[in-house]
Each structure stands twice: as structure tokens, then as C-alpha cells.
Amino acid sequence: MKRFFVALQFLTILPIRIKSDIADEDIGKSLIFFPLVGLIMGITLAFIASLFNFLPSMVTAAVILIASIIISGGLHLDGFSDTCDGLYANMPKEKTLQIMRDSHTGAMGVIGVTLLLIFKFALLASIPKEHLGKLLVLTMVFSRYSQVFACFFSNYARSEGKAKYFIEYATRRIFFIATAFTLLIYFVLIKAKGLILFNLCLALSLLFIIWIKRKIGGMTGDTIGAVSEIGEVSMLFFGLILL
Numbered sequence: 631m632k633r634f635f636v637a638l639q640f641l642t643i644l645p646i647r648i649k650s651d652i653a654d655e656d657i658g659k660s661l662i663f664f665p666l667v668g669l670i671m672g673i674t675l676a677f678i679a680s681l682f683n684f685l686p687s688m689v690t691a692a693v694i695l696i697a698s699i700i701i702s703g704g705l706h707l708d709g710f711s712d713t714c715d716g717l718y719a720n721m722p723k724e725k726t727l728q729i730m731r732d733s734h735t736g737a738m739g740v741i742g743v744t745l746l747l748i749f750k751f752a753l754l755a756s757i758p759k760e761h762l763g764k765l766l767v768l769t770m771v772f773s774r775y776s777q778v779f780a781c782f783f784s785n786y787a788r789s790e791g792k793a794k795y796f797i798e799y800a801t802r803r804i805f806f807i808a809t810a811f812t813l814l815i816y817f818v819l820i821k822a823k824g825l826i827l828f829n830l831c832l833a834l835s836l837l838f839i840i841w842i843k844r845k846i847g848g849m850t851g852d853t854i855g856a857v858s859e860i861g862e863v864s865m866l867f868f869g870l871i872l873l
Contacts, residue, residue: 632656637663641774642671643703657792658799661778665812668774671701672767679762691754694766695747706773707743709855711735713842714742716852723846727788730852746859753866761873764819769865772828775812776835776861777854778805784839784849793851823872831864 632648637660639646678697682690699707716730718738729736757765781800786793816824838860842853849857 633660634663634666636660637667638670641667641705642701654795655799658795658797659801659804661781661796661800662804662807664774664778665771665808665815668771669767669815671698671774672770674701675766675770676763679759679766683759687759688755690759690762691751694754694762695751706855706858707746709852710746710859711739711743712852713856715739717842717845718742723787726846727850730850746863749863750866753863753870757866757870758873761869765866765869765873768816768819768824768827768869769862771812771815772831772865773858773861775808776832776857778808779832779835780839780849780854780857783836784843785847787846787848787850787853791851793849793854796854797849820873827865827868827872830868831861834864835861 632650632652633656635646635648636652636656638644639648640657640660641664675694675698679690679694682693685693712730712732712735715732715736715738716726719726719729719736721729754762777796778800781793781797782802782805784797786797788794813825813828816828818824820827835857838857839849842849842856846853
């Protein structure tokens with residue numbers, strides 16, 4: 631259970647207190663619980679959406695978007711912003727990594743996050759309300775699963791950092807269990823369409839991961855967060871088309 635709480639502590643703002651010592655292995659192997667935490671987050675957002683279902687779609691979309699940022703603490707948006715700053719600078723690997731680690735947000739980071747949030751809002755406002763709850767659950771599960779996928783198929787681009795443990799301990803067992811759990815959720819909620827939706831979003835995430843690896847030779851904590859954000863947007867986009 632400790633590793634589940636580590637995942638919950640890392641991915642959400644919930645005030646989780648873990649009394650025992652947390653080893654590097656506990657941090658890395660908490661990855662197996664990422665899709666489960668995504669499921670909890672998705673159910674929470676679906677519940678919030680149902681509470682505000684009587685409001686116009688644009689207002690409901692704004693509430694969901696704000697709630698999703700609050701629940702996650704904006705962790706992956708920050709990673710997406712840093713990734714935009716670093717990768718669009720078109721610099722050598724070491725300089726790119728240095729830019730991404732800088733605490734100051736550059737123009738490309740601001741532009742990237744702004745466009746991302748506008749796109750998310752437009753998608754949330756456009757999804758029919760009868761499908762919104764299911765898509766929110768699927769989106770949160772997939773975006774957290776995409777982090778498992780990115781860690782399993784990549785090496786760490788830096789010499790040190792917290793994300794290093796996720797990549798080091800991303801074993802086949804963790805990958806297969808996380809994949810099976812995610813596919814099960816998709817099949818239960820939308821049957822065969824779930825497999826199509828999953829594969830479409832996975833293909834887009836894979837292309838993004840390959841592009842990042844060509845730029846800096848691997849993944850960092852920031853790029854893993856960016857992969858998660860791309861996973862969210864792609865799921866909402868393809869979900870809107872399919873459903």
C-alpha cells in the first residue's frame with residue numbers, strides 16, 4: 631500500500647503522510663499505480679461534472695478544467711511548459727536540458743500552456759454531456775498510463791533527478807499490469823470503441839516520445855509530464871470524434 635500512497639502523493643495535492651521511510655525503489659515502483667490514481671482522479675472529475683451538469687457547457691468545461699488543475703497541482707502543465715521552452719529553443723542536448731531546468735518560464739512555455747488550455751477547454755465544452763463523465767475517466771487513466779509507457783520505453787536523459795527512479799524501475803511486470811488495467815477500464819466503459827480509442831492515443835503519444843528522444847536522447851521529469859498532457863488532449867480529441 632505504501633507505493634500506492636507514494637503515487638497518490640506524487641500525482642495529486644492530497645495531503646498524504648507516509649510515516650515509514652521511502653526508498654528509491656518505492657518511488658520507482660509506485661509507477662504501477664499511476665493508472666489507478668488516474669481512475670480516482672477521473673471519477674472525481676466525473677462527479678464534479680455531474681454536479682454542474684445543469685449549467686451551460688462552457689461553464690461546466692471551465693469548472694472541470696480548473697478542478698483538474700487543482701487536483702493535480704498543475705504538475706504536468708509545469709512539465710509541458712518547461713518542455714516547450716527547452717525543445718523549441720533548438721539547442722544542443724545539454725543546453726536544452728539546462729533551459730528545461732530553469733525555474734523561469736520563457737515565451738514558448740507560456741504560449742504552449744495557453745494554447746493547450748484553450749484546446750482543452752474547447753474540447754470539454756464540445757463533448758456531449760452524456761459522454762463527458764466516461765471520457766473524463768478514460769482521459770485521466772490514459773494520461774497517467776502514458777507516463778508508464780514513456781518510462782518503460784525510454785532511458786533517463788539526465789544523470790540525476792527524481793524521474794530517474796521511475797525509468798529505472800519501469801519493469802516489464804509494471805508495464806504489462808498497467809497496460810492490462812488500462813485496457814480493462816476502456817473495455818468496461820466503451821467496449822470495442824475503447825480499444826480503438828486507446829490505440830489512436832497511444833500512437834500519438836509514441837510519436838511524441840520518439841520526437842523527444844531524438845531531441846535529448848531520453849526522457850526527463852518535464853517531458854514525462856508533457857507526454858501526460860498530450861495524452862489528455864489526444865484522448866479528449868479522439869473521444870469527441872468517436873463518441
